[in-house]
Amino acid sequence: MPAGSSRKRERQYEHIKDSALDRGESPERAKEIAARTVNKERARSGESKTASRSSLQDMSSGERGGKRSGKGPQGPTYDQLYNEARQRGVHGRSDMNKEELRRALDAKKR
Template sequence: MAEWTDKDERQYEHIKDSQLERGKPEDDAKEVAARTVNKQRREDGRTPNQTTQGTGNPNTPLEDRTVDELRNRAAELNIKGRSKMRKSELIEAIRNAS
């Protein structure tokens, strides 16, 4: 798919500057800005993947995360058989492995 547009670059710089003004370290500000722009690009259908490959917000209860996020977390924990598990099974396996 296409690279970032000029508009994406401007949005990135604006978000990064805003984060820096709030006292975030530069690396954190860059990450927040890039994640925000990439999320917008995904939602607009401008990326090959329509869903994130992340594991969800670590402060969010496992029950509130998507099955994809749970599977990604299970992959990080090397849980076998995760692709065939239902959401409740993934949650139980993650809790037992953590």
């Protein structure tokens, strides 16, 4: 947490981190999730000096509540698939649609 954070944000950070650990995230990933969530909330409420456009215009973390987790009935979003394809070095990914990305990633796993 940034220096000078309020007690409320410290409690929020710990709660989010503990929840992520309970879900089975690694300690490092749990800290990252908590920090990003709290920093976004700080930006939305005007507590931070700088804020990204997505932090201010996007729906709040509480409202989102896992809507973009990629675990719903339609699976990961196009952006999530595209980023994974980029990390795995799938060629031609920019010309692929969601289903093509899914198939290319499945083939890359084998």
